[in-house]
Amino acid sequence: MISQKAKYALRALLALAEAGVGQSMQISDIADGQRIPRKFLEQILLDLKHRGLLSSRRGKNGGYALLRAPDLITVGEVLRLIDGPLAPLPCLSRMAYRRCEDCDGEDDCRIRRVFAEAHRANTAVLDATTLADMSGGSAHHRILGAG
Structure with a gap:
């Protein structure tokens, strides 16, 4: 299950994607349009800025903007x-791999085998779906081959 913070981040990024790369939006406009609590949104946007997805500008025409194209x-x-x-x-993580403490061997672990298959399917969809796909509503059809 994704966190509420991740859900809000995706909604904010979709709003910025629809505005266009480099086009600034003010926090209040995103918060109101996406029904996200302003203080929580400020924290999320700052995190995304520090991680290289957004830029920010101060002033009358300031706000946050995407640094990369939605696709x-x-x-x-x-x-x-x-x-x-x-x-x-x-034991399946790319970012935070760690051997399970109670494991006798990853190659023989029946639990790992099932979850590895589910994880591959899940990440295939998540890593193939872009903000552009979500904005256009085409992700489901493209990924599942539903034409």
Whole structure:
């Protein structure tokens, strides 16, 4: 399950994607339009800025803007930045790999095998879906081959 923070981050990024790369939006406009608490949104946008997804400008025409095109930002990337590793088991994580303490061997672990398959399917969708896909509503059709 994704956190509320990740959900708000995706909604804010989608609003910025629809505004266009380099086009600033003020926090209040994003908060009101996406129904996100302003103080929480400020923290989220600052995190995304520090992680290289957004820029910010002060002043009358200031606000936050995307640094990269929406088709270059994936859902998987955003979730990892906000919530951390996506893997359901530490032995499956790319970002935070750690051997399970009670494991007799990863190659023989039947639990790991099932969760590895589920994790591959999950990350395939999340890493293939971009903000542009979400904005256009085409992600579901493109990823699942539903034409």
